[in-house]
Amino acid sequence: MTAAMLRPPSLDALLASPLMQGLASEHGRTAVLSTARQTLDLWRAQATASAEPAAFDVDHFEQHCQQTLQQQAAPALRAVFNLTGTVLHTNLGRAVMAPQAMAAVLAVMRGAANLEYDLAKGARGDRDDHIDGLLKELTGAEAATAVNNNAAAVLLVLAALAERKEVPVSRGELVEIGGAFRIPDIMRRAGAKLVEVGTTNRTHLRDFEEAMGPRTGLVMKVHASNYAIQGFTASVPIAELAALCKAHGVPFVEDLGSGTLVDLRRWGLPAEPTPAMSIAAGANVVTFSGDKLLGGPQAGLLVGDKALIQKIKRHPLKRALRLDKMSIAALEATLKLYRDPDRLTEHLPALRLLTRGEAEIQALAQRLAPAVAQALGARARVQVLPCRSQIGSGSLPVDLLPSACIAIGAAADAKRAGRLPERLAEAFRALPTPVVGRIEDGQLRLDLRCLDGADAEAAFVAQLPLLQQARF
Numbered sequence: 001m002t003a004a005m006l007r008p009p010s011l012d013a014l015l016a017s018p019l020m021q022g023l024a025s026e027h028g029r030t031a032v033l034s035t036a037r038q039t040l041d042l043w044r045a046q047a048t049a050s051a052e053p054a055a056f057d058v059d060h061f062e063q064h065c066q067q068t069l070q071q072q073a074a075p076a077l078r079a080v081f082n083l084t085g086t087v088l089h090t091n092l093g094r095a096v097m098a099p100q101a102m103a104a105v106l107a108v109m110r111g112a113a114n115l116e117y118d119l120a121k122g123a124r125g126d127r128d129d130h131i132d133g134l135l136k137e138l139t140g141a142e143a144a145t146a147v148n149n150n151a152a153a154v155l156l157v158l159a160a161l162a163e164r165k166e167v168p169v170s171r172g173e174l175v176e177i178g179g180a181f182r183i184p185d186i187m188r189r190a191g192a193k194l195v196e197v198g199t200t201n202r203t204h205l206r207d208f209e210e211a212m213g214p215r216t217g218l219v220m221k222v223h224a225s226n227y228a229i230q231g232f233t234a235s236v237p238i239a240e241l242a243a244l245c246k247a248h249g250v251p252f253v254e255d256l257g258s259g260t261l262v263d264l265r266r267w268g269l270p271a272e273p274t275p276a277m278s279i280a281a282g283a284n285v286v287t288f289s290g291d292k293l294l295g296g297p298q299a300g301l302l303v304g305d306k307a308l309i310q311k312i313k314r315h316p317l318k319r320a321l322r323l324d325k326m327s328i329a330a331l332e333a334t335l336k337l338y339r340d341p342d343r344l345t346e347h348l349p350a351l352r353l354l355t356r357g358e359a360e361i362q363a364l365a366q367r368l369a370p371a372v373a374q375a376l377g378a379r380a381r382v383q384v385l386p387c388r389s390q391i392g393s394g395s396l397p398v399d400l401l402p403s404a405c406i407a408i409g410a411a412a413d414a415k416r417a418g419r420l421p422e423r424l425a426e427a428f429r430a431l432p433t434p435v436v437g438r439i440e441d442g443q444l445r446l447d448l449r450c451l452d453g454a455d456a457e458a459a460f461v462a463q464l465p466l467l468q469q470a471r472f
C-alpha cells in the first residue's frame with residue numbers, strides 16, 4: 001500500500017459529508033471540529049505505532065465522531081434505578097421528591113419569583129418567610145431558618161452561638177457522619193472549643209455539671225444516627241440537659257440528624273426522635289436534614305428560640321450557606337404535605353417507599369423476574385429471594401425492612417462464574433437508565449422496594465433486552 005492511500009482526506013473534505021454536516025447542526029460546529037481533530041490524531045497515533053498501518057476508513061472515522069459526540073452530549077448527572085435496597089441512599093441523591101415539590105421547583109425556575117420580596121408591602125422580604133411558618137407549626141418552635149444541609153446548620157449554630165467559647169459534648173456522641181463530617185472538626189472550624197464529657201458508653205448529668213463554666217457557649221447533643229452503642233450504656237435525657245443549661249443560662253442545642261416530623265411508629269417503622277419532641281423537652285435550637293427521613297430537598301433546618309434563631313440568621317455565614325429558590329420551593333411543598341399526616345404515605349415518596357409492604361414487593365419481583373431471566377439467557381440463574389432493605393442516610397442503623405429482590409447468580413455450568421456478579425452489575429449500570437443493585441453472597445441482588453409505580457416498572461422492563469448484547 002502506498003503512503004498516499006494511507007493518508008486520510010483533508011479535514012475540510014471529511015467535515016463536508018452529509019453525516020458530519022448533520023452532526024454539526026445537532027452538536028454545533030465547534031464541538032464537531034474538535035472531535036474530528038481528536039479522532040484524526042488518534043488514527044495518526046495508531047498508524048504510527050503500527051508496523052502495518054491499515055488504510056484510513058471514512059466510515060470508522062464518522063462512527064467514532066458520532067459516538068464521541070453522543071457521549072459528550074449525554075448528561076453526567078442523570079436518573080438511575082436505585083435497587084440497592086437503601087431507600088435514602090446518600091450517593092444516589094437521598095430522598096425522591098414528591099410531585100408537588102417537583103411542580104413547585106418548575107414554577108419558580110421558569111422566571112422571577114418573590115424569593116426575597118414581600119408582595120403585600122412591595123418591599124424587600126426574607127427568603128425564610130416561605131418556610132418558617134410551616135417549620136414553626138410542625139415543630140412547635142418559636143422561630144426557624146434553613147441552610148444548605150445539616151452539616152452547614154451545625155457549623156452555623158456553633159459559629160453564631162459558641163465562637164471562642166467551650167462546647168461540652170458527650171464522648172459517646174463525637175461522631176463521624178460520613179464524607180469527612182466529624183463533630184470535633186466542625187467544632188474547630190466553627191471556632192468553638194470542644195469539651196469532651198463522660199465516656200464512650202456512659203455519660204451522666206454530673207459529667208455535664210462539672211464541665212459547665214464561665215466560658216461555656218452552649219451544650220450540644222448529637223443524635224447517634226449511624227451507629228448504636230449497646231450494653232452497659234447511659235446518656236442524659238434531653239429534658240435534664242435542657243434544665244441544666246437553663247440554670248446556667250446557656251443554650252442547649254441538639255443535632256438530630258434525620259429529624260422526621262412525624263412519629264414513624266404509626267406506620268410500624270422504628271421510633272426516631274422528632275424536632276417537636278426535642279423542643280417540648282426544652283431544647284433551645286434543633287438542627288436536622290431536609291433530605292433524609294423528612295423526604296424533601298437537600299437542606300439543613302434550624303428551629304428554636306426566637307432570639308437564638310435571630311442571632312443565627314444575622315451571622316455572615318448564613319449568607320454563605322443560604323438556600324436557593326429551587327430548594328426553598330421544594331421544601332415548602334414538602335413541608336405542606338405534613339399538614340395532612342393521614343395521607344403522608346400516599347404523597348411523600350420517601351415514606352411510601354419505607355412503608356411499602358413485603359407482599360407487594362414480592363409480587364413485583366415475581367412479575368419482573370421472567371423478563372430479567374429472558375434477557376440474560378442461559379448463563380445466569382435468576383431467582384426471587386426475600387431480603388432486607390435499609391432506611392439509609394444514617395437513620396436507624398440497626399433496623400431493616402423486609403423486602404424482596406431479584407437475585408442473579410451464575411448458572412451451575414457457567415464459565416468464569418466467579419466474577420459474574422461484578423460483570424452483571426457493570427452491565428446493569430451501563431443501561432440507558434443505569435440500574436444500581438448490590439452484590440451479596442455471590443449474586444447481584446436487585447431489591448425492588450424503590451422500583452415504584454407502573455411507569456418506572458415499564459421503563460425498567462423496556463431496557464432489559466439491551467442486556468442481550470451486553471458481555472458479562
Ligand SMILES: *Cc1c(COP(=O)(O)O)cnc(C)c1O
Pocket residue numbers: 149150151152154177181222223224225226255256257258288289290299300393394
Ligand atoms: C446526616 C447527619 C448530619 C449531616 O447532615 P447533612 O444534611 O447530610 O449535611 C449531621 N449530623 C447528624 C447527626 C446526621 O445524622
